Amino acid sequence: MFNFDTHIPVSYLERKRLKYNPMKASLSAIICLLFLASCVGSGKRKNKQKDNQMAANITNQYGYNRDFLKRYTKILELTNKNASVIIAPAWQGRVMTSTAEGDSGHSFGWINHQLIASGEIQSHINPFGGEERLWLGPEGGQYSIFFRKGKEFIYENWQTPGFIDTEPFELTALTDTSVFFTCETEIENYSGTLFKLGIEREVALLSAEQIEKQTGIDTKGLACVAYISVNTIFNKGEKSWTKESGLLSIWMLGMFIPSPSVVVVIPYRPGDDKDLGVPVNDNYFGKISADRLKVTGDHIFFRADGNSRGKIGIPPLRAKGIMGSYDHENNFLTLLFCKLPEGKTDYVNSAWEIQKNPYSGDAFNSYNDGPLEDGSQMGPFYELETSSPGAELKPGEHLDHIQITLHITGDVKRLDLISQKLLGVSLEEIVKAF
Numbered sequence: 001m002f003n004f005d006t007h008i009p010v011s012y013l014e015r016k017r018l019k020y021n022p023m024k025a026s027l028s029a030i031i032c033l034l035f036l037a038s039c040v041g042s043g044k045r046k047n048k049q050k051d052n053q054m055a056a057n058i059t060n061q062y063g064y065n066r067d068f069l070k071r072y073t074k075i076l077e078l079t080n081k082n083a084s085v086i087i088a089p090a091w092q093g094r095v096m097t098s099t100a101e102g103d104s105g106h107s108f109g110w111i112n113h114q115l116i117a118s119g120e121i122q123s124h125i126n127p128f129g130g131e132e133r134l135w136l137g138p139e140g141g142q143y144s145i146f147f148r149k150g151k152e153f154i155y156e157n158w159q160t161p162g163f164i165d166t167e168p169f170e171l172t173a174l175t176d177t178s179v180f181f182t183c184e185t186e187i188e189n190y191s192g193t194l195f196k197l198g199i200e201r202e203v204a205l206l207s208a209e210q211i212e213k214q215t216g217i218d219t220k221g222l223a224c225v226a227y228i229s230v231n232t233i234f235n236k237g238e239k240s241w242t243k244e245s246g247l248l249s250i251w252m253l254g255m256f257i258p259s260p261s262v263v264v265v266i267p268y269r270p271g272d273d274k275d276l277g278v279p280v281n282d283n284y285f286g287k288i289s290a291d292r293l294k295v296t297g298d299h300i301f302f303r304a305d306g307n308s309r310g311k312i313g314i315p316p317l318r319a320k321g322i323m324g325s326y327d328h329e330n331n332f333l334t335l336l337f338c339k340l341p342e343g344k345t346d347y348v349n350s351a352w353e354i355q356k357n358p359y360s361g362d363a364f365n366s367y368n369d370g371p372l373e374d375g376s377q378m379g380p381f382y383e384l385e386t387s388s389p390g391a392e393l394k395p396g397e398h399l400d401h402i403q404i405t406l407h408i409t410g411d412v413k414r415l416d417l418i419s420q421k422l423l424g425v426s427l428e429e430i431v432k433a434f
Contacts, residue, residue: 060257063103065111069096072116078177078205083225085205090168093181093201094133100223100407106330108225108407110255110381125160127378132405134201134231135164135251137387139350141358143246144190151190153352161187169201178204184236193245196237202230206404214404215337217418222410231401235393243359247390249348250401254336255381258306261329262382263433264366266300267424268318277315281362284311292368294433299425301433302366306380309370313362316340316347316389323364323384324423328431333415335422336384338364338403344389363387 058064066086069075075096076087082102086109087095097109109131116128139146140153151157169181183199206226208219214228231250235241241248256262268279280300282288288310294301302312304325314323324335340363347361364386369379388401408415416427 059111059113060107061103062097062099062101062105062107065097065107065109066103068113069111069116072119076171076174076179078179078203078227080177080205082223083205085203085225085227087179087203088128088130089171089181091128091130092134092164092167092183093169093171093179093203094128094130095203095227095229095405096128096130098131098225098227098405098407100225100409105223106332106409108256108332108334110257110379112378121166124155124158126165129255129381131254131256132203132227132229132403133164133253133255134199134229135253136161136233137249137251137350138246138348138358138361140352141349141355142191143193143348143358144350145187145195145248147190149188149190149192158352163187163199169199178202186237189246191246194237195241195248196235197248198234198236200230200232200234204228211406215335215406215422217406217408217422219408222408222414224406224408224410226404226406228402228404232398233391233393234398235391235395238395240394241392243346243390243392247346247348247359247392249361249390250388250399252338252386252401252403254384254405255379256304256325256334256384258304258369258380258382259327259329260305260307262304262325262327263430264300264302264304264323264325264368264382264384265419265423265425265430266302266312266314266323266364266366267320268298268300268314269320270298276317279314279318281313281315282310284313285309288312291434296433299423301430302368303434304366304368304382306369306382307371308368309372311365311367314364316345316363319363322422323366324419325382325384326419326427326430328427331409331412331415333408333419333427334384335406335408336386336403337406338386338401341389346390346392347387348390359390361387 073088073090078085085098097107099105111129112127138144146158163185169183172182173180181201186196188194211219211226292303321339322337326333346359347363349355349358349361367383369381371377386403391399419427
């Protein structure tokens with residue numbers, strides 16, 4: 001389906017060769033990533049109706065969001081012609097948003113304008129938004145890093161660690177089309193295990209040639225933006241990280257703009273539930289109704305309208321390394337690629353309870369935001385999420401988690417062929433899923 005191992009950023013390969021010396025790696029990134037170029041698309045919208053829709057909600061325009069973010073935090077913009085990505089160093093180098101069509105183009109990432117403009121720091125979490133951010137798991141359970149030892153698993157005791165919430169990562173390298181961050185920190189899990197860890201994060205725009213090598217997609221004549229992120233954690237302590245004392249995992253979350261016209265699509269591997277696990281887990285916040293979640297053939301369809309809170313998960317042996325969404329009203333196809341390590345099944349379980357099997361977690365997730373019981377709502381937004389296996393690391397060892405995010409728009413027939421090739425379903429099947 002796609003070749004994910006060979007055409008990754010040069011700086012990543014250099015870090016490997018240099019045994020992960022961050023200072024040397026930074027110089028390598030500056031020198032080696034100058035060749036990267038962004039995906040070039042058509043510069044002007046041809047659909048007047050789409051222009052009118054964008055004008056009606058300027059907060060969905062890329063140029064507006066870039067200027068908004070500039071007023072409240074330092075940003076880095078990776079750009080080439082019409083494809084751009086905005087990154088916020090103060091918020092762990094997260095990708096806040098991107099565009100395939102310049103300043104007046106659609107802004108793909110969900111941004112929490114109200115919270116950012118308020119300047120307030122909230123107690124449990126600061127959901128600034130962003131279409132790709134780095135977290136660590138597990139969230140709940142006896143090895144949680146979001147709950148202190150002995151505390152009840154309730155919201156009042158839940159706390160997002162500062163280094164993945166409000167504390168900045170250090171910027172160590174920057175070019176026109178790539179950025180590299182590092183962080184060193186420590187945290188204790190619910191069972192009392194202390195982790196001393198290092199984090200590296202690199203984000204780079206992909207050229208049209210690289211997109212084709214990675215995914216098989218020919219983007220000529222289409223408007224698109226694509227970026228790869230290489231996320232790494234290191235055991236900086238003197239003790240091994242073991243399953244018996246708890247493992248960490250890399251957890252990537254992307255927040256996007258919902259709509260009644262958006263449907264998430266996740267292909268899964270067919271087979272016996274006893275061997276592979278259930279195709280989809282929808283028990284995170286209660287069972288999801290059939291008018292919002294459909295499993296048919298070897299595909300999962302999930303409404304992403306921001307009107308009903310629900311989350312689904314795909315077990316590691318079911319995941320095929322790709323998921324996406326399609327907004328038929330705006331004709332945007334989003335694809336998320338993440339090739340998982342073969343045969344690994346120890347994914348951390350983030351359920352808010354002491355668990356019988358703390359390594360029975362999911363590899364892919366999607367979340368649809370919606371009102372809480374009191375009527376309040378964080379978003380609305382929807383999420384596409386991926387996780388690494390638990391990091392069973394000896395001192396000095398590392399774990400990598402690499403993914404590609406691609407947004408593409410243009411000729412519907414060509415988008416349909418891309419969807420059939422990579423997701424295994426036509427756009428019509430997606431649109432008519434509900």
